[in-house]
Structure formats: structure tokens, C-alpha cells
Amino acid sequence: MQLRIPGPTPCPEQVLGAMGKQMINHRGKQFGEFIHQVTDNLKGVFQTKGDVFILTSSGTGGMEAAVVNTLSPGDKVLAISNGFFGERFGEIAQMFGVEVDWLRFDWGKAADPQEVRDALKNNNLIKAVLVTHNETSTGVTSDLASISAIVKEFDKLILVDAISSLGSIDLPVDTWQCDVVVTASQKGWMTPPGLAMVSMSQKAWQAHAQARLPRYYWDFSKAKSFLDIGQTPWTPALSTLYALTVALELMKQEGLPNIFARHAKVAKAARQRVKSLDLSIFPDEEFASNTVTAIKAPDAVEVSQLLQILREECGVTLSGGQQRLAGKIFRIGHLGWVSEADIDEVIAALRVTLPRVGHKVP
Numbered sequence: 001m002q003l004r005i006p007g008p009t010p011c012p013e014q015v016l017g018a019m020g021k022q023m024i025n026h027r028g029k030q031f032g033e034f035i036h037q038v039t040d041n042l043k044g045v046f047q048t049k050g051d052v053f054i055l056t057s058s059g060t061g062g063m064e065a066a067v068v069n070t071l072s073p074g075d076k077v078l079a080i081s082n083g084f085f086g087e088r089f090g091e092i093a094q095m096f097g098v099e100v101d102w103l104r105f106d107w108g109k110a111a112d113p114q115e116v117r118d119a120l121k122n123n124n125l126i127k128a129v130l131v132t133h134n135e136t137s138t139g140v141t142s143d144l145a146s147i148s149a150i151v152k153e154f155d156k157l158i159l160v161d162a163i164s165s166l167g168s169i170d171l172p173v174d175t176w177q178c179d180v181v182v183t184a185s186q187k188g189w190m191t192p193p194g195l196a197m198v199s200m201s202q203k204a205w206q207a208h209a210q211a212r213l214p215r216y217y218w219d220f221s222k223a224k225s226f227l228d229i230g231q232t233p234w235t236p237a238l239s240t241l242y243a244l245t246v247a248l249e250l251m252k253q254e255g256l257p258n259i260f261a262r263h264a265k266v267a268k269a270a271r272q273r274v275k276s277l278d279l280s281i282f283p284d285e286e287f288a289s290n291t292v293t294a295i296k297a298p299d300a301v302e303v304s305q306l307l308q309i310l311r312e313e314c315g316v317t318l319s320g321g322q323q324r325l326a327g328k329i330f331r332i333g334h335l336g337w338v339s340e341a342d343i344d345e346v347i348a349a350l351r352v353t354l355p356r357v358g359h360k361v362p
């Protein structure tokens with residue numbers, strides 16, 4: 001079976017096995033040592049000396065936490081959007097009464113740092129910039145280093161949705177001065193769904209001290225004061241945390257540079273082999289993601305039929321397009337526990353299935 005969607009992703013046996021462990025007292029000493037250990041290992045992957053919190057939620061909860069912990073009603077933000085998830089980030093801010101200036105790019109394009117600079121130049125009331133590092137819906141990685149450098153020229157906050165990039169694509173949080181960075185366990189972390197992980201910079205804490213959006217479950221002051229005594233404010237998802245601990249050990253053994261290189265290599269192989277089937281990559285290839293490959297569906301091909309045959313007859317599960325891209329693209333997730341051999345299996349399945357749905361392969 002090949003589950004090749006951009007999350008949830010397959011988990012190694014050791015990771016799944018850890019979830020069978022007995023519960024412990026989350027207000028006890030053993031948990032204190034455990035949560036400090038996991039958090040320290042996470043900071044290694046975030047490449048930060050700042051704070052990292054583990055929340056019981058999917059990635060979207062982490063996005064909401066980023067917003068409510070740093071902003072106030074009536075604050076103005078610049079929401080950079082080049083896809084489905086960029087829209088979501090801005091919508092969350094809007095829902096809380098934050099005033100959103102949109103900087104939108106065509107789906108399939110990366111965010112253009114120059115346009116970010118122009119937008120900030122033209123509006124000095126903007127307090128924070130929301131950006132998606134890796135837009136999973138279109139398979140595009142934006143140049144976060146450049147965008148962040150520009151945001152810092154203007155001394156604004158930058159809140160980053162790195163849900164499908166962190167841990168798979170290099171994102172040195174401190175070096176790139178990213179203030180709040182969000183990721184989630186079911187993406188590149190080889191861990192089941194259920195945890196969001198969020199970092200906070202010093203500048204984010206300063207904003208937090210002034211921020212007046214309503215927050216309770218997501219309040220990072222509470223998260224910090226509890227973490228200081230080896231606890232979480234609310235009952236943690238222990239089993240998923242056990243799994244994450246093991247996954248982080250595996251990541252440590254492999255080493256960050258090797259993990260990033262593996263994702264780059266697998267992604268390159270995916271793009272090359274997809275093209276060898278006479279298919280085209282949906283986004284600008286210069287910005288094609290190392291964690292998800294979006295492929296244009298040929299006109300003759302009904303995406304839902306393609307995905308159904310792949311799933312039912314080949315044991316390969318891929319994703320379709322979201323929202324306006326439904327029926328127009330399909331996507332191969334290659335993040336977390338993935339190798340070139342997995343891509344070979346996906347391509348072999350596509351090679352036999354595509355001709356059956358109306359696309360000749362060379």
C-alpha cells in the first residue's frame with residue numbers, strides 16, 4: 001500500500017508501536033522529563049533557541065494560535081496567498097476581527113518577494129505578514145528567506161505556515177528571523193495526526209504581551225508557564241507524543257541535512273518520472289515543492305477516475321486538487337517517511353493506469 005498524499009503520511013513501525021505504550025500522569029515527574037526532551041529535540045529541527053510549544057490539534061489550530069497570540073482586533077496584516085492554505089491563514093485573521101490586506105498570487109506561482117516589499121512600502125500600518133512557506137495545494141515553495149528578510153527591513157512580524165515544509169525542507173527559524181512558525185505532526189514528521197508544533201521568537205513574545213484577541217486554549221503564556229514546570233496547560237495527547245518522540249529520534253539519527261537532501265532527491269525523481277509519462281508539472285518548476293508534486297491532469301483524464309483505479313487496483317493513494325483546482329490537478333505527497341523506491345511504485349501504477357483513463361504514455 002502506498003499512501004502518497006501530503007498528510008497524513010505513513011509512519012515507521014517503531015513510531016506506531018510507541019503509541020501502544022501505557023498512559024502516564026501528565027502532572028508527574030516522568031512527564032516533565034519527557035516533555036522537556038521532546039521539546040528540546042523539536043527545537044533542533046526548528047533550528048531555534050526560542051520557544052516551541054506542542055499543541056493538541058491539527059495544523060489549523062496552530063495557525064489560529066499564531067494569530068490569537070500576536071494580534072489585536074483592528075490590527076492590520078498582510079496576508080500573502082498563493083493557494084488554498086494561504087487563503088485559510090488570512091481568513092482565520094479576518095474571522096477574529098483583524099483587518100487583512102491580501103497580496104494574492106496565481107495558484108501555481110510562488111510569492112514574489114519584490115511585491116511583498118512594494119506592499120509593505122505602501123502601507124506602514126501593517127503589523128504582521130502571514131505567509132505560507134510550502135503551499136501544499138499547488139506544490140509550490142516560496143522563497144521564505146527573501147520574504148522574511150524584506151519583512152524584517154520593515155521591522156514587522158512574520159507568521160509562517162510551514163505545516164508541510166518544516167522537518168522536510170530547510171527552514172532555519174532563527175537565521176531567517178521567523179517570529180511564529182507552525183507545523184503539524186502528520187506531515188513531514190512521520191507521526192500520526194493530532195499535534196501542532198509552534199515556535200515563538202522574542203519579537204513574537206513582545207507582540208504577545210500587547211495582543212488582545214481572545215485566547216484561552218491557545219494561550220502561549222499558559223503554555224510557557226506550564227512548560228517551565230514540565231507540564232502542558234491541558235491534558236496532552238500522550239500517545240501521539242510517544243510517537244513523535246520516536247520519530248524525532250529517527251530524524252536525529254538521519255541528520256537534518258540528510259533529511260533535506262533526501263526530500264530534494266525524491267522530489268526531483270518524482271518530477272522527472274512524471275514528465276517521462278508525458279505529463280506536466282502544475283507549478284513553475286523553479287518553485288516546485290520538495291514535499292508535494294502537483295501534476296496537471298491531461299484534458300482527457302477524469303481525475304476522480306484515475307485516483308479511484310490507482311487506489312482500488314494498484315493500492316496507491318494520491319490526492320486530487322483542492323477547491324478551484326479540483327479535477328484540474330492531482331498530487332503526489334512525498335514527505336516524511338519516503339524514498340525513491342516509493343516514487344517508483346507510484347510511477348509504475350500511473351504507467352499502467354493512465355492509458356486506461358485516456359492518456360497515452362510514451
Ligand SMILES: *Cc1c(COP(=O)(O)O)cnc(C)c1O
Nearest residue numbers: 058059060085134136163164184
Ligand atoms: C495540511 C496543511 C494545513 C492544514 O493542516 P490541518 O492539519 O489539516 O489542520 C495548513 N497549511 C498547509 C500548508 C498544509 O499543508
